[in-house]
Amino acid sequence: MGKNILVTEIESYTGGDFMVNGQSSKKSPFKLYRTVPINYIQKPMQLKRVKKMLQKLFHSSFDLVFRPVGDQFLVAYLYPVIDMDRMERTVLTPLKEHMQEKESLIQSQNKNQKEQTSTALEAPHINNETQKNQLTNIGYFDQVFTSGVIVYQKKWKNICSEMIKGSVVVFQQQGAEAAVLRLPNFEHRAITEPDSEKQVRGPREGFIEDIGVNMSLLRKKMRSPSLVFEQQTIGNLTETRVVLAYAKGICDPEILQELRDRLSMINIQGVLESGYLEAFIVDHPWTPFPQTENTEKPDKAIAEIMEGRIAILVDGSPNVILVPVVYGQFMQASEDYYENFWYGSALRILRALTFFIALFLPGIYVAITSMHQEMLPTSFALKLAGAREGVPFPAIAEAFFMEIAFEFLREAGIRLPAQIGQAVSIVGALIIGQAAVEAGIVSPVLVVVVALSGIASFVIPSYRLAIAFRLIRFAILLSSGILGLIGITFVALLFLIHLSSMHSFGVPYFEPVAPFKKSHLQDWFYRANWQTKAKKPFNIAINKMRNKVTSETVPFSKKGNYPH
Structure with missing residues (x-):
């Protein structure tokens, strides 16, 4: 017993040099006791x-x-x-x-x-x-x-x-x-409705930070031996339990094996939230679009599992990761299936409209007022010019100023306590908007445009997709100020090509648009009724491509800051 090493010492790694005794050194003076x-x-x-x-x-x-x-x-x-x-x-x-x-x-x-x-x-x-x-x-x-x-x-x-x-x-x-x-006694909070996924109709219970409770919630929703759990341990220091939940006979075995391979490649010091794993398992780490779906609702997780997806539960996190994903599911909400299909279809059409407003409305305003005034009716063009009279900045500078101010207010409303955050968001928007108009910094029309685009982004069910739209909106603003509508069209085509080339665990990301699948459109642009869905259950792996992880694939952990 005395001859064996008690612990394994590994050097912690960072990107810069260390100062040891006044000299620069690549070697870290700190030690991590890992095992x-x-x-x-x-x-x-x-x-x-x-x-x-x-x-x-x-x-x-x-x-x-x-x-x-x-x-x-x-x-x-x-x-x-x-x-x-x-x-x-x-x-x-x-x-x-x-x-x-x-x-x-x-x-x-x-x-x-x-x-x-x-x-x-x-x-x-x-x-x-x-x-x-x-x-x-x-x-x-x-x-x-x-x-x-x-x-x-x-x-x-x-x-x-x-x-x-x-x-x-x-x-x-x-x-x-x-x-x-x-005889464990780990304290955990009560099961409550998630604040990030509010709905009018549907179950109110949500996942919590205890993985055992989350597994029981899934078992409660799907009382079938087909629901299978697999456990792994990831994190050299935290040894966090990670559980894969899938339906045997529905989940594609190749997708399941590929997910196992990607998780087994992860070499990281600790996993404190499910977001730690996402960067290691996605196919395109540099895209702004989300490649995994997160949910805190057991009913939504089970609905995705029954469509062939895999749920990844992480101990200590109420957010469950769902893979593989397609773009259309980020525009859908669980409540669509709990209401009449006419109402659900109307909501999806409304979200498609808000998608264009949130993404393109500020850019179109800048392009028309800067380069394409001839497209407007004469009376409206004169009124618009009168509203901008006295504004010393070009339209693109106005738009950037208002967008950045709106982002400040949005983040302040999120980070502050709930009682204060709403007041800051509403009062701040009114005061800043009114003051900017009276000072002649921006035009009143632009304030309305930015407010509409901001409100439209809140209609999108997926918060992560809304973040991607917020980032892309700045690129569209810049291109519209330089090239007008041609610039907007160019950027839109680039992102369409990008979406069409993406895939998630072998599944085309922009399915059923690219590749085009007419049979899958019934539950994409509008909500199919339950009689149709019951006859033809959807499975995510039907249009899967081969994208296996080979032994030559370099894991993300070897490219990152964590030693092997």
Whole structure:
């Protein structure tokens, strides 16, 4: 045991140089203790050595607690992650009762020397078979602890991992293995409606940060053995549990295997949120368009799973990742399927209209007022020119100023507390807009245009797609100020070509437009009724292309800032 390395030291990596003793050096002076030893418990077990070993492994952390029971047992645990009441009932009390029975048995043997031999043969704790079990722990703790699941471990790495996850470990003098009883007590918030996915009709429950609760919510929605969970551990320091949820027989095996391969390539120090994984599994990391869908609603996750997608659950995050994706699903909402299909179709047409307003309206205003005034009716052109009279800046400068100001107000409303954020957004927009118009910095028409485009972006169900539109809107503004409507057309064509060339896990991103699939249009531009959908269930992998990850593929982690 003394010859083995206790921990593995790895150098932390950053992009710049380090100053060591006044000299520039590429080598980092900091060390990361990433792993615990893989050596085994030395047999026969000595409780003093066990205590010293655990103190060394956990660096004498103050939350490490040892509870000796007599001179035969040692109970070790990390008290912040343990249910103390259950531990007292299921671990300490049975051990104390066991020790008392053993002591009373020894006292009775001393009083009655004649019956010592027969008592020793009948006593379950001191006969030869029991002594053998005490040395091997085989079935011994099963007699002591009558409740809970007992797992036997002899690797220090597994013992430390179980303690961190909320387990109590019991060591026995002269034993060979440690008994591990899982008694976690991780606090989590109540199941509530997600603030980011409000709806009028539909379930109100949402995912939370506990992965076990999230798995139970999925099981509650889909009560079928076809729902399968697969678990992986990612993160050298955090060892975060990542669970894949999919429907067996519906999910494409090639897509599932490719996702497994991409996750297995990830080498990162820690995973604290599901967003950490997205950069490693997407096909096009440099595009502004979202390539994974996020949701906090179990009903939406199950609906996507039944269409052949895979849900990625990350412990500690209420956001569930769904892959593969297509562009059309970001313009859809769960509520579309809970209402009449006429209403759902009308909402989708409305979102398509808001898409053009949010993306192109400011650019069209700049292009027409700057280069294409002849396209406007004379009366409207004169009124527009009168509104811009006295404004010292060109239309493109006005538009950029108002767009940036609107982004300031939007971010301020999000970051501030809810009670203050709404007031800042509304009052700030009114005051700044009115002051800018009265000061002659911008025209009143531009304030209306920017406000309409901003409100239209809020109608888009996907917040991440709305962010992409906000970024693209600045590119359209710039091109409209330089080339007018030709510039807008040029940028729009570039993004259409870009969308048509993208794919997600082998699935064309802009399907069913490119490649064109007439049969899939029924639930894209409008919402198909349930009679039609029930006859022809949709599956995301029908139009899948081959895009396998090969052994020659360089994982993103080798290109990043994390050492191997």
